[in-house]
Amino acid sequence: MSALLEIRDVSKAFGGIQAVTGVSLDVQPGEILSVIGPNGAGKTTLLNMISGFYHADTGRITLEGEDITHVSPSHVAHRGVARTFQNIALFKGMTVLDNLMLGRHVRMKAGVLKSFVYWGLAQKEEVAHRKRVEDIIDFLKIQDLRRRPTGSLAYGLQKRVELGRALALDPKVLLLDEPMGGCNHEEKEDMARFILDVNEEWGATVILIEHDMGVVMDISDRVAVLDMGRKIAEGAPDEVRADPEVIHAYLGEAKNGGRRD
Amino acid sequence: MTDLATLPQLVLRNARGSADRPAIREKDRGIWQTWTWRQYHDEVRDFALGLAALGFRRGERLSVIGDNRPRLYWAQVAAQCLGGASVPVYQDSIAKELAYVWSHAEVAVIVAEDQEQVDKILALRDELPALRLVVYDDPRGMLHYRHDWLKSFAEVQEAGRRFGQAHPGAFEREIEQGRAEDVAFVCYTSGTTGTPKGAVITHANALATARAAEAAERFQPDDDYLAYLPMAWIGDAFYTLIMSLWAGFCCNCPESPETVQRDLRELGPTLLLAPPRIWENMLTAVQVKAADAPRLKRWVFELFRRAAERAEILRSDGKPVPFGSRVLGTLGEFFVCGPVRDQLGLGRTRWALTGGAPLGPDTFRFFRSIGVNLKQVYGITETTGLVSLQPSREANPTTAGRPCPGIEVRIGDRGEVLVRGDGIFRGYLKNEEATREVIDRDGWFHTGDAGFMDPRGHLVIIDRAKDVGALADGTPFAPQFIENKLKFSPYVREAVAFGHEKPFVAAMIAIDLGTVGNWAERRGIPYTSYMDLSQKPEVRELIREEVRKGNETLPDSTKVRRILLLTKDLDADDAEMTRTRKVRRRHVVEKYAAVIEAFYGGKDEVELATAITYEDGRQATLRSRVTIVDVEGRPVEALAHA
Numbered sequence: 001m002s003a004l005l006e007i008r009d010v011s012k013a014f015g016g017i018q019a020v021t022g023v024s025l026d027v028q029p030g031e032i033l034s035v036i037g038p039n040g041a042g043k044t045t046l047l048n049m050i051s052g053f054y055h056a057d058t059g060r061i062t063l064e065g066e067d068i069t070h071v072s073p074s075h076v077a078h079r080g081v082a083r084t085f086q087n088i089a090l091f092k093g094m095t096v097l098d099n100l101m102l103g104r105h106v107r108m109k110a111g112v113l114k115s116f117v118y119w120g121l122a123q124k125e126e127v128a129h130r131k132r133v134e135d136i137i138d139f140l141k142i143q144d145l146r147r148r149p150t151g152s153l154a155y156g157l158q159k160r161v162e163l164g165r166a167l168a169l170d171p172k173v174l175l176l177d178e179p180m181g182g183c184n185h186e187e188k189e190d191m192a193r194f195i196l197d198v199n200e201e202w203g204a205t206v207i208l209i210e211h212d213m214g215v216v217m218d219i220s221d222r223v224a225v226l227d228m229g230r231k232i233a234e235g236a237p238d239e240v241r242a243d244p245e246v247i248h249a250y251l252g253e254a255k256n257g258g259r260r261d
Numbered sequence: 262m263t264d265l266a267t268l269p270q271l272v273l274r275n276a277r278g279s280a281d282r283p284a285i286r287e288k289d290r291g292i293w294q295t296w297t298w299r300q301y302h303d304e305v306r307d308f309a310l311g312l313a314a315l316g317f318r319r320g321e322r323l324s325v326i327g328d329n330r331p332r333l334y335w336a337q338v339a340a341q342c343l344g345g346a347s348v349p350v351y352q353d354s355i356a357k358e359l360a361y362v363w364s365h366a367e368v369a370v371i372v373a374e375d376q377e378q379v380d381k382i383l384a385l386r387d388e389l390p391a392l393r394l395v396v397y398d399d400p401r402g403m404l405h406y407r408h409d410w411l412k413s414f415a416e417v418q419e420a421g422r423r424f425g426q427a428h429p430g431a432f433e434r435e436i437e438q439g440r441a442e443d444v445a446f447v448c449y450t451s452g453t454t455g456t457p458k459g460a461v462i463t464h465a466n467a468l469a470t471a472r473a474a475e476a477a478e479r480f481q482p483d484d485d486y487l488a489y490l491p492m493a494w495i496g497d498a499f500y501t502l503i504m505s506l507w508a509g510f511c512c513n514c515p516e517s518p519e520t521v522q523r524d525l526r527e528l529g530p531t532l533l534l535a536p537p538r539i540w541e542n543m544l545t546a547v548q549v550k551a552a553d554a555p556r557l558k559r560w561v562f563e564l565f566r567r568a569a570e571r572a573e574i575l576r577s578d579g580k581p582v583p584f585g586s587r588v589l590g591t592l593g594e595f596f597v598c599g600p601v602r603d604q605l606g607l608g609r610t611r612w613a614l615t616g617g618a619p620l621g622p623d624t625f626r627f628f629r630s631i632g633v634n635l636k637q638v639y640g641i642t643e644t645t646g647l648v649s650l651q652p653s654r655e656a657n658p659t660t661a662g663r664p665c666p667g668i669e670v671r672i673g674d675r676g677e678v679l680v681r682g683d684g685i686f687r688g689y690l691k692n693e694e695a696t697r698e699v700i701d702r703d704g705w706f707h708t709g710d711a712g713f714m715d716p717r718g719h720l721v722i723i724d725r726a727k728d729v730g731a732l733a734d735g736t737p738f739a740p741q742f743i744e745n746k747l748k749f750s751p752y753v754r755e756a757v758a759f760g761h762e763k764p765f766v767a768a769m770i771a772i773d774l775g776t777v778g779n780w781a782e783r784r785g786i787p788y789t790s791y792m793d794l795s796q797k798p799e800v801r802e803l804i805r806e807e808v809r810k811g812n813e814t815l816p817d818s819t820k821v822r823r824i825l826l827l828t829k830d831l832d833a834d835d836a837e838m839t840r841t842r843k844v845r846r847r848h849v850v851e852k853y854a855a856v857i858e859a860f861y862g863g864k865d866e867v868e869l870a871t872a873i874t875y876e877d878g879r880q881a882t883l884r885s886r887v888t889i890v891d892v893e894g895r896p897v898e899a900l901a902h903a
Contacts, residue, residue, distance in 0.1 A: 131290065134290035134291050134292075135290065137290075137291070138289070138290055139401070141517065143291070143516045143517045143519070143520050144516075144517060144519035144520045144523070146291065193402070196402075197401065197402050200402075200404050200405070201401070201402075201404060
């Protein structure tokens, strides 16, 4: 089986700080892969390189065999990679519905002029996209929030809407940066359920950064561990949990250190 | 088939006579989807034949659990087509309650709305030996559930279509075999005491009650009804299944429980049934919005609302409304009443009913005065949901209306309301003794409610007969009557009054988190949780003032003297209320014995150790010291007698 996403020996430095050093990772189609590690281990930097937000200094990232190492974020999105952010990045003044429709933007073909006239293709397109968005609203059970400005929603619900916007892209690969950060127990359970359902029913491959070990071990097919910008372990949740280097670098340290949010 | 004897026969009639009229709608993906009576018939047929193919036999029982969904209604009718009975259950019941009902009723098939409900069934599977088949409506999340006894609704219908091709005419033959005395529903009464009892309701009961309702009130085939109440409640079964099939009107299922308010407005139903809770919530929403409005708007609203209310009081007393008030009323209709009705989704409502519990007179009057034809209805599970109803011209907040034609009502010993008619249920399932206790030799059903007939011939319900007591000095004491006075305050969500064989009346009050929270925010009073808010001195003072207002309408001897604000709302999960939100008095008295002792022992504080049950059945205890408030100074003399 060839990997959907291949990360080959990528490194990234910011000034004198080496954020990611020589990380390689294969992501198989249909799996849930979690990336864990202590704060500052380079997890978000790795995600940013996949989504085209940063470009790797060295190394190569390919999606379905195509090199996307130096491609812009919008092109990566076109190829089916969607993401959510650690700090929610929704348009707070816009309604839930508008935020989700916006997520469909890269899939829309009608140009400014056609859209303005709102006739023929543009209208048909809008209806089709709205249908898709309604599927997502139904899937995430946020029917009662359609017309609410996202800024007025509780934090956990905003996280859910952000996931919805990522889903609106019809992603092949879903990058989730701490989707449960700051959520309460119930919201975490809901989110875990949604991630599993997205993976199983919509067939999306998920790359997940998460601090909640319970959730990570529960829903991941595989776990990769980063520490100081290097990959120190990779494997099934149980293997990783038993790895002495991981215990030392991550779990041991997490017990003494706090978490950053 | 000239004589219609069963509900499935009504489905056949409607599919022929009103084939293209809307039968049921569901809001899905943001759009109202409609099924005509022909489509309704086809859906029911396919599912019924699917059940038949999977071995469902006459006399077996099918249960449904979930929100109001067309498929769950079709499943119930499908079971009835095959001579089976439907056993709807409350979807928010805890596992223990579900296990009891399903095993007691020996259900063979359960149709569940979604994964959440299927998981509940999976956990109880071992306790349900009679259960052979579980069907789910929403396939979401069900991909990895692999059991040969678990099927999707679509799969069963597919099996039904194959079965139908192999056995042409089987569906019609099954329906033809149906007899009026077959069991249509087994409705478990929530029961304010003890374990639930399954009331057996036959097709004859259902159709007799439908006839009575039709003789008392106008139902039209083009009516729209909103089906949003729990399916296990007889009120929903009666209107959404029995009356809809009988009169051919359209039932509409909201998108989700959270969107009911908005769906109500989009739809503008012409008929509406709502328990007092819903009316109170609507009024509260209007009051909160009015309080937040700019001064001019507020002034206009108050001016016309008061005028409309004065006119309504005159009208209900049968007095003429003066010319000036009529002019003000016309203007008010244009500026205030019409728009408010429209905002609430009551713009097209021909009549609306409140039932299940008494509704505060001020709430009642508010809706009538803004032009909603709100009326009281009285009915209980054992009478197929209907006993009496107010005619539109005689609507008033105190009575339960006139007994419907064909339903006899008599007042028995100790003022108990007795009912007789063809709508009276056959008995409790597997409980002869309980049946004999409530249906006497002459066929009168003993409702357990205390009441009387007023001079106009309206039935008036006072309280549950066994709850009516007397204060220590012999003054009659009806707790519900007092609780309803307290509950009229928008800030009070629930109240429980004590006083039987006590020197004075005291009450525990659960505040309304929404309105009190809003009140606190506007005054800049910070709070963290329900518990915290309920114990703020400012809130205590607010509620005390509200109780004092309520007391003004009570005779001196039954004024509420002492109150205490609970640190959590009363909840059915903690067995403090029934699923239809009636106080389970005996249980509450036991649970809050310390509070009662403090009320009458003259203490000013009490430690509340409340055991609460989470929805998944886990238990936890909340401990806190709670202050008791003397409403109008200290009841010194009363205490001296204690």
